[in-house]
């Protein structure tokens with residue numbers, strides 16, 4: 001009798017509407033909880049560091065024609081760096097052409113990477129898969145990072161900083177609910193890109209160079225407003241301003257505070 005009543009309920013539209021509504025409320029509540037969760041004081045491993053003069057330093061920049069790379073380029077020039085930027089289509093960097101050296105080429109070509117790195121003190125990559133490239137973009141970050149690691153010793157460069165994703169796993173992670181959500185969403189929606197970024201990390205971990213993998217959540221094309229939140233254990237927010245990321249990376253060129261680590265970044269205030 002009870003079992004028949006339960007079966008009738010489960011079969012009705014009313015039951016499925018109720019179930020859907022309950023699941024939606026639970027999902028929204030946990031997302032809101034996760035998004036408002038701030039890291040503890042111990043998580044905030046980063047404070048605004050003292051900067052050194054960067055006047056005689058040269059950085060090699062990949063992905064300068066992209067969203068994040070554009071902010072990095074502005075930040076590097078703003079701090080007085082000499083910039084060597086890679087571009088498949090130099091016209092995309094035309095407005096910087098009298099202020100930077102543009103190396104034309106594709107980052108999958110090891111000879112292009114060697115030319116880009118020549119005379120640089122550090123390498124920064126905001127290169128990522130581009131939809132228009134189709135299959136050619138599969139494992140692009142792993143391929144390019146391998147080329148960079150091979151070229152670095154010959155050019156006597158020790159520092160490589162790459163923009164990565166907050167879903168990438170490292171041994172000392174201790175993710176909170178937000179961190180778990182970010183990873184789960186990436187596993188569902190960005191599986192190929194995540195596998196690429198994870199393999200890129202494995203390459204770096206096996207290398208002997210000084211690297212920093214900056215693990216980012218959703219990056220918003222917004223200028224710097226305040227230093228980002230930083231944690232070595234879990235993403236501190238669901239979003240990050242590109243301007244804050246760019247300033248953080250340029251500070252790392254100077255301070256090398258997170259060598260061979262993967263700091264998670266986030267911006268405390270969502271952009272308007």
Ligand SMILES: NC(=O)c1ccc[n+]([C@@H]2O[C@H](COP(=O)([O-])OP(=O)(O)OC[C@H]3O[C@@H](n4cnc5c(N)ncnc54)[C@H](OP(=O)(O)O)[C@@H]3O)[C@@H](O)[C@H]2O)c1
Nearest residue numbers: 063065066067068088106107126127128163164216218219
């Ligand atoms: N946007 C986000 O919310 C987010 C979040 C977490 C992590 N990330 C990571 O951050 C990085 C930058 O993201 P983004 O949003 O700035 O990407 P984006 O705007 O699509 O820029 C990608 C850049 O990579 C370059 N590129 C791609 N393939 C290349 C190749 N074979 N040779 C030379 N250059 C190549 C593109 O050059 P062209 O102009 O020639 O195409 C472009 O400059 C990526 O690694 C991404 O996975 C992004």
